[in-house]
Amino acid sequence: xxxxxxxxxxxxxxxxxxxxxxxxxxxxxxxxxxxxxxxxxxxxxxxxxxxxxxxxxxxxxxxxxxxxxxxxxxxxxxxxxxxxxxx
Amino acid sequence: xxxxxxxxxxxxxxxxxxxxxxxxxxxxxxxxxxxxxxxxxxxxxxxxxxxxxxxxxxxxxxxxxxxxxxxxxxxxxxxxxxxxxxxxxxxxxxxxxxxxxxxxxxxxxxxxxxxxxxxxxxxxxxxxxxxxxxxxxxxxxxxxxxxxxxxxxxxxxxxxxxxxxxxxxxxxxxxxxxxxxxxxxxxxxxxxxxxxxxxxxxxxxxxxxxxxxxxxxxxxxxxxxxxxxxxxxxxxxxxxxxxxxxxxxxxxxxxxxxxxxxxxxxxxxxxxxxxxxxxxxxxxxxxxxxxxxxxxxxxxxxxxxxxxxxxxxxxxxxxxxxxxxxxxxxxxxxxxxxxxxxxxxxxxxxxxxxxxxxxxxxxxxxxxxxxxxxxxxxxxxxxxxxxxxxxxxxxxxxxxxxxxxxxxxxxxxxxxxxxxxxxxxxxxxxxxxxxxxxxxxxxxxxxxxxxxxxxxxxxxxxxxxxxxxxxxxxxxxxxxxxxxxxxxxxxxxxxxxxxxxxxxxxxxxxxxxxxxxxxxxxxxxxxxxxxxxxxxxxxxxxxxxxxxxxxxxxxxxxxxxxxxxxxxxxxxxxxxxxxxxxxxxxxxxxxxx
Numbered sequence: 001x002x003x004x005x006x007x008x009x010x011x012x013x014x015x016x017x018x019x020x021x022x023x024x025x026x027x028x029x030x031x032x033x034x035x036x037x038x039x040x041x042x043x044x045x046x047x048x049x050x051x052x053x054x055x056x057x058x059x060x061x062x063x064x065x066x067x068x069x070x071x072x073x074x075x076x077x078x079x080x081x082x083x084x085x086x087x
Numbered sequence: 088x089x090x091x092x093x094x095x096x097x098x099x100x101x102x103x104x105x106x107x108x109x110x111x112x113x114x115x116x117x118x119x120x121x122x123x124x125x126x127x128x129x130x131x132x133x134x135x136x137x138x139x140x141x142x143x144x145x146x147x148x149x150x151x152x153x154x155x156x157x158x159x160x161x162x163x164x165x166x167x168x169x170x171x172x173x174x175x176x177x178x179x180x181x182x183x184x185x186x187x188x189x190x191x192x193x194x195x196x197x198x199x200x201x202x203x204x205x206x207x208x209x210x211x212x213x214x215x216x217x218x219x220x221x222x223x224x225x226x227x228x229x230x231x232x233x234x235x236x237x238x239x240x241x242x243x244x245x246x247x248x249x250x251x252x253x254x255x256x257x258x259x260x261x262x263x264x265x266x267x268x269x270x271x272x273x274x275x276x277x278x279x280x281x282x283x284x285x286x287x288x289x290x291x292x293x294x295x296x297x298x299x300x301x302x303x304x305x306x307x308x309x310x311x312x313x314x315x316x317x318x319x320x321x322x323x324x325x326x327x328x329x330x331x332x333x334x335x336x337x338x339x340x341x342x343x344x345x346x347x348x349x350x351x352x353x354x355x356x357x358x359x360x361x362x363x364x365x366x367x368x369x370x371x372x373x374x375x376x377x378x379x380x381x382x383x384x385x386x387x388x389x390x391x392x393x394x395x396x397x398x399x400x401x402x403x404x405x406x407x408x409x410x411x412x413x414x415x416x417x418x419x420x421x422x423x424x425x426x427x428x429x430x431x432x433x434x435x436x437x438x439x440x441x442x443x444x445x446x447x448x449x450x451x452x453x454x455x456x457x458x459x460x461x462x463x464x465x466x467x468x469x470x471x472x473x474x475x476x477x478x479x480x481x482x483x484x485x486x487x488x489x490x491x492x493x494x495x496x497x498x499x500x501x502x503x504x505x506x507x508x509x510x511x512x513x514x515x516x517x518x519x520x521x522x523x524x525x526x527x528x529x530x531x532x533x534x535x536x537x538x539x540x541x542x543x544x545x546x547x548x549x550x551x552x553x554x555x556x557x558x559x560x561x562x563x564x565x566x567x568x569x570x571x572x573x574x575x576x577x578x579x580x581x582x583x584x585x586x587x588x589x590x591x592x593x594x595x596x597x598x599x600x601x602x603x604x605x606x607x608x609x610x611x612x613x614x615x616x617x618x619x620x621x622x623x624x625x626x627x628x629x630x631x632x633x634x635x636x637x638x639x640x641x642x643x644x645x646x647x648x649x650x651x652x653x654x655x656x657x658x659x660x661x662x663x664x665x666x667x668x669x670x671x672x673x674x675x676x677x678x679x680x
Contacts, residue, residue: 015670047298048299048300048311053161057385065378069371071367072370072371076367084671086675
C-alpha cells in the first residue's frame, strides 16, 4: 500500500514504535489500574490512599504529564537521528 | 471592609487587567487574529491552554461531582486529562506542521474536498455552541451570586467584556488574557484547598492531605473516615462507588479523552507556537497547569463532603442531640438558602437537620426507628461545593472574593476560546475558503471580527434563554467532537490511504449515531416527550449513558471511514505527498492561510 521511502520510512516506524509504547502505558495506568483493576489494587494502600483509587484520582494524571514530556524528548532525539529536525 | 465591596474591587481589578492586555495586544493581521502570529512560547501557550480548557464546569462543578460520586467521578479526572496525551502524540505536532489556521481547513485540504470542510465546520459549530452555552450560564451565575446583580445584567457585562477583548485582539488578545486568567483561577482554586487540607490533616498540600491521617486525633485516614461517615448515613462507600457501572465508566472516560483531543478550540491553541517540537512540549506544559487544578479537585471534593456532614451530623447518629439544630445553622448555610441552591424541610418537625440517604431501604428503616421522616436536606446543589467552600472553612473575605474572580476567569477564558473557534470557522472556512475565495486579508479580518460579534450575540441569547438541555450537555459536546473531528484528523494523519469519500462518510456516521443515541433517550432535539426509549439504565445500550456514547460514535466513524475508503479510489498523489510532509517536522514555517 505504501511505497518504501528509505529513511522516511524508518523515521515513521520509529515514531509509531514510540507512540505504541506510550499508548500502552497511558492505557494501563488509567483504564487498567484506575478502572478495570481498581477493586483488586484497592487492597494495597499507598499512604492513606487505596492504590486503585489513587491511580484513578491522582496517579494516572501525574503519569500522563510524565508521558508527554518523555514523548516530546524522545521525538526530539528521533528527529535528529533521522535528520528531519527543525533548524 | 465588607465582603461585597471587596468582591467588587477584586473582580473589577481583574477585569481592568484583561482590558488593558486586550488593548496592548490588538491584532493587525489575520495571522494575529487566528493564531496570535504563531510566536507564542510553549510554556505561555501551555498556560493559555489551561485557561482555555478549564471552564466553569472544571472550576465550579467538578469538585461537586467528585464530592457526590466519589470514585465514580474519576472518569472526569482521567478523561479530561488523558486526552492531552492523545493530543500531544496523535494530533498537535502534525497539525502544527501543516501550518494553517483552522481545523476544518486541514480536513478540507487533506481530503481535497470543500464538502469535507463544510461537514467539519458543522460538527465544530455543533460541539462549540453546546459548550459555550454552559460558559455563558457560568458567567451569569457567578455575577448574580457574588456581586448581587441579576443574572441578565451579569451576562451582559460578561458579553461586553469578551466582545471587547476578543474582537479587538482575536487569538492574540485571547492568548494573553487567558494567561492572566489562568493565574487568577489557579490561585482562587488552590488557596482555599490549602487552608482546608491544613485544617483537616495538618498537611498543606491537598494532593497529600487526601491521603493523610486526620488531624482530629482519631488516627483514621481521611478517606477511611469519609467512607465511614457516608456509609453510616446510608450513602454509597466513597472510594468504591461508581456512577453507572464499570463498563460505562470505561466508555465514558474514553469519550471524554477523545473529545478533549478533538475539540477545535483546544487544537488551535497549538497552531500558535513557533515549531513542531514546541507543539509537543507545549501539550505537556498545558497538562502540568491543568493537573495543578485536577489533582487538587479530588481533595476539595472529599474534604467538602466531610465538612458538610460534620457540620450537620454533630453527634452520634440516632441520638436526639446528634443533629444540628436549624436555629443554630451557620451563616453560610443561610446565605446559600437565599439562592435556593440549599433547601431544608423539617419533615419530622423536631427543629433539627437530618441529612441521610432515605433511598437506601436499610437506612430508611433504621431512620424510622430514630423518629426521622426522610432526608431533610431536600436540595444540595453540587455547584455549592467550590463556591461555598471558603465560607464553610471560615476563610478570610479576600479568599471568597478571589473565588468569585476565579470562577469568572474560568468561564470567560473558555467562552473566548470557543467563540474564536466558531468565528474563524465562519470567516476563514466558509467565507474565505468556500464562498468568497477572492476576499482580501483586510476584509477577511473585518469579517472575522463581525462573525465574532455575531457569535457573541448568539451565545448571549442562548445564555439568556437557555434551552432546557443546556446544563447537562457539556459532556455531549465532547461526544460530538470525539465522534466526528477526532477520527477524521487521526485517519488523515496516520492512514495515507484515507480518501474524501471515507472521511466524509465516517464523520457523518459518527456524529449521527451519537446524536441519535442521545435523542432516543433524551428526546429529539431534547424536546421532552419525543424520546422513544426512556432515559433509564435498563434501556441504555450495554448500560452506557448517552453522555458517554461519543466513544461508540468514534468507533463507528473509524469503521465506516475505513470500509468506504477501501471500496473507493485512493487519494491523488499530491495528497499522499502532503501526508508524507506533515509527518516530518522539518520545514514547518509560520502558520499561513
